[in-house]
Amino acid sequence: MSDFLVFENVTKRFGDLAVVSEISFSVEKGEIFSLLGPSGCGKTTLLRLVAGFMKPDEGRILLNGRDINQIPPEKRPVNTVFQNYALFPHLTLRQNIAFGPELAKKLSRAEIDTEVERMLDLVDLASHADKKPSQISGGQKQRVAIGRALINKPEVLLLDEPLAALDLKLRQRLLVELEDLHEEVGITFLYVTHDQGEAMGISDRIAVMRAGKIEQIGAPAAIYETPVNSFVAAFIGDTNFLSGVAGEELDHEYHNAVLDDLGILRVYKDRPILQGDRLTLSLRPETIALSRARPGTLTENHNAARGVIEDMIYLGSLTRFRVRSGARLFMVESQHGRFFLDDEKPLQRGDQVWLCWHANDGYRLENFSEEDRQLLSFPGGKE
Ligand SMILES: Nc1ncnc2c1ncn2[C@@H]1O[C@H](COP(=O)(O)OP(=O)(O)OP(=O)(O)O)[C@@H](O)[C@H]1O
Numbered sequence: 506m507s508d509f510l511v512f513e514n515v516t517k518r519f520g521d522l523a524v525v526s527e528i529s530f531s532v533e534k535g536e537i538f539s540l541l542g543p544s545g546c547g548k549t550t551l552l553r554l555v556a557g558f559m560k561p562d563e564g565r566i567l568l569n570g571r572d573i574n575q576i577p578p579e580k581r582p583v584n585t586v587f588q589n590y591a592l593f594p595h596l597t598l599r600q601n602i603a604f605g606p607e608l609a610k611k612l613s614r615a616e617i618d619t620e621v622e623r624m625l626d627l628v629d630l631a632s633h634a635d636k637k638p639s640q641i642s643g644g645q646k647q648r649v650a651i652g653r654a655l656i657n658k659p660e661v662l663l664l665d666e667p668l669a670a671l672d673l674k675l676r677q678r679l680l681v682e683l684e685d686l687h688e689e690v691g692i693t694f695l696y697v698t699h700d701q702g703e704a705m706g707i708s709d710r711i712a713v714m715r716a717g718k719i720e721q722i723g724a725p726a727a728i729y730e731t732p733v734n735s736f737v738a739a740f741i742g743d744t745n746f747l748s749g750v751a752g753e754e755l756d757h758e759y760h761n762a763v764l765d766d767l768g769i770l771r772v773y774k775d776r777p778i779l780q781g782d783r784l785t786l787s788l789r790p791e792t793i794a795l796s797r798a799r800p801g802t803l804t805e806n807h808n809a810a811r812g813v814i815e816d817m818i819y820l821g822s823l824t825r826f827r828v829r830s831g832a833r834l835f836m837v838e839s840q841h842g843r844f845f846l847d848d849e850k851p852l853q854r855g856d857q858v859w860l861c862w863h864a865n866d867g868y869r870l871e872n873f874s875e876e877d878r879q880l881l882s883f884p885g886g887k888e
C-alpha cells in the first residue's frame with residue numbers, strides 16, 4: 506500500500522480564523538479512512554478541499570502523486586455524497602444516476618444505459634428505477650446518491666455524514682451496505698462523521714479531529730484502546746479518568762501509583778514512568794468487574810477498590826452502573842443485563858461491591874485536560 510491521497514501542511518482560513526491548521530496525513534489506496542470529530546472541527550472543510558470547492562491557503566493536496574491544487578473540481582477524479590442527498594427532484598432515479606456521464610459526454614447512449622443498470626443493481630434499486638426521489642425512503646435516496654457518484658468511477662469517494670439523516674436501524678444497515686459496496690468497487694473512501702460508532706464500524710483507519718487539528722490517527726481498536734489524550738479517550742466512547750502520582754517501580758512492567766481518592770494501586774508501564782510523575786489513566790467501563798465479595802482469583806497485577814452502587818441503567822445488551830468509591834464515581838458496564846453473581850442475586854442500587862480491574866486495562870494518557878471530562882456521558886471523577 507502506498508500513500509494515495511496526501512495532505513501536506515494544509516491550512517484553510519476564513520478571515521483570520523484557521524479552521525484547518527497545518528494538517529498532514531495520508532490515506533492509502535483502497536482504504537476507508539474516516540475524519541471524526543465534533544461539530545465545527547473542520548471535517549467538511551477538508552472534504553471540500555479535496556473536492557476542489559475551495560483551495561487551501563497553505564500546503565497542498567496530492568492525489569496519486571499529483572498536486573491537485575490547480576485542477577478544477579469537475580476535472581478531479583473524486584465525487585461527493587452529501588448528507589442531504591442533493592438529488593434532482595424532477596428526474597427519475599435512473600435519470601439521476603445517468604446525470605454525470607450524460608454531462609461528461611464521454612460515453613455513448615448505450616454505454617451510459619449499461620452503466621446505469623449496473624449501478625442500479627449495485628445499490629439495489631433496479632425495481633425502483635423509474636420512481637422520483639419523492640417516492641422513495643431516505644435510505645433509498647442515499648443509495649441513489651451513492652450510485653450517482655460511483656457511476657463517474659471516482660478514484661476517491663468523499664462521503665460527508667451520508668447517514669446522518671437516517672434513523673438508527675437504517676443507519677446500521679446502510680453502514681454494512683456501504684462496507685460491502687466498498688469491497689465491490691475497491692476505491693478509496695474518505696468518510697466524514699461526528700458519530701464515533703459509525704466511524705468505528707466502517708473505517709480501516711480514523712483521524713480524530715479537534716478544532717482544525719488531528720489529535721490521533723489509527724485503526725478503530727487502537728484509537729479506542731490506546732488513546733493519546735483525554736480528548737480522544739472521552740470522544741471515542743466512555744471512560745474513567747484516574748489521576749495520581751507515580752510511586753516506586755515494581756518490576757520492568759509495573760509501577761505503583763498513588764491515585765487520587767483511591768490510594769496505592771498498580772499501573773502498567775508501557776513506556777517509562779519516573780517516580781513523582783503526575784499521570785492520568787483511562788480505564789474503560791467494560792474493563793471493570795463488579796462483585797460482592799473480593800474475588801479470590803485476583804492476581805497481584807489486579808487492582809481492587811470498594812464501592813457502593815449509586816445507580817444503574819439497564820440498556821438491554823448491557824447494564825451501566827455508577828459506583829461510588831469514596832469521593833470518586835466510576836462508570837462500569839457489564840454485558841450481563843442482570844449481572845448475577847456467585848450468590849445468584851442481581852446487583853441493586855445501594856449494594857456494597859468490589860471494583861476490580863487488571864492493571865494493563867488502565868491506559869496511561871500522554872495528556873490530560875480536566876475539561877475533556879465534559880465529553881463523557883457523566884463526568885465521573887469527584888462529585
Ligand atoms: N464558508 C465559510 N465561511 C466562514 N466560516 C466557515 C465557512 N465554512 C465553514 N466555516 C467554519 O469553519 C469551521 C469548520 O467548519 P466545517 O464545516 O469544516 O466543520 P465540520 O467539522 O464539518 O462540522 P459539522 O460536524 O457541524 O458538519 C466552523 O467553525 C465553520 O463555522
Ligand SMILES: [Mg+2]
Nearest residue numbers: 548549550665
Ligand atoms: Mg460538516
